[in-house]
Amino acid sequence: MLWLRKGLNQPMKTLTTKLSSTLPGVSPGRPAPTPLKDAPPETICPTQALREHEGVMDVDYARCIHCRLCHQQNAKNQMAWEEGHQWTQMTSPKLPDAFHHSVHxxxxxxxxxxxxxxxxxxxASPVYSLHRLGIAFTPTPRDADVLVITGPVTVSMKEAVEEAYHAMPSPKRVMAVGTCALSGGIFASSFSIVGPVERIIPVDIAVPGCPPPPLALLDAFQRLMGAHSEEQLAERVRT
Ligand code: SF4
Ligand code: SF4
Incomplete structure (x- = not known):
């Protein structure tokens, strides 16, 4: 019973979305566009995520797997590394206001x-507790407002992805999560891949990362629901 008493005496506090993502373990960070000083370091990147553009080394976040090779192994052109977790890219409007407090x-x-x-x-753990924001996971696409796809879409999962999308009621949004879902990632050249997701169904919101940390995912859901500033996010979180 010692462990139980210890746990009760040291309860885990649910995080707020204002939590600093620079804390160890909260976000892996990612490379940031960096002025080019010497020879381009594209060859360092295992997923060809680096491109030179007008004297700047730019990063294609849909391909980056956060391996840090560009940050550690090229002293002359070492890429800058940014902390943070607000990585979401939205290409469609947020859900209507009726979904502001409830999304499945x-x-x-x-x-x-x-x-x-x-x-x-x-x-869904007590640490992040997405339920307090009105977000719930559902086992059926017929009840879902948001379809989250992870992985590069294998041949055998193509039909399941299409069927889930067509079974959802409107309005609906598709969230592609992770580098694999956005570009195929490290599996892109595999014979068994038919993705990325946008080749199969329309994608409304992209969350890059390999994998994206929970706070990046929480940020994406909040944007879909219409809260997109730190203040708005914080207002919605009961601490
Ligand atoms: S962190 Fe790795 S995958 Fe990302 S751009 Fe740098 S080398 Fe490429
Ligand atoms: S963690 Fe990386 S390799 Fe694994 S599914 Fe996500 S994006 Fe793909």
Missing amino acids: VRIVDAGDCGACLNELHQL
Whole structure:
């Protein structure tokens, strides 16, 4: 019973979305566009995420797997590294106001390695507690407002992705989570991949990362629901 008493005496406090993502373990960070000083370091990147553009080394976040090779192994052109977790890219409007306090989410694993799914499932833990924001996971796409796809979309999962999308009521949004879902990631050249997701169904919101940390995912859901400034996010979180 010692561990139980210890746990009760040291309760875990639910995080707020204002939590600093510079704390260890909260966000892995990612490379930032960096002025080019010497020879271009594209060859360092295993996923060809680096491109030179007008004297700046730019990063294609849909391809970056956060391996840090460009940050550590090229002293002359070492890429800057930014902390943070607000990585969401929205290409469609947020959901209507009626969804401001209630959104149901169906997750489809379309060939995920397990890490993106794991980060999503962390959101339901007491630490992140997405339920307090009115977000709930649902087992059926017929009840879902948001379809979350992880993984590069394998041949065998293509039909499941299409069926889930067509079974959802409107209005609906599709969230592609992780580098695999956005570009195929490290699996892009595999014979068993038909993705990325945008080749199969329209994507409304992209969350890059390999995997994206839970706070990046929480940020994405909040944007879909219409809260997109730190103040708005903080207002909605009961601490
Ligand atoms: S962190 Fe790795 S994958 Fe990302 S741009 Fe740098 S080298 Fe490429
Ligand atoms: S993006 Fe990275 S963490 Fe997510 S499924 Fe692909 S390999 Fe795994």
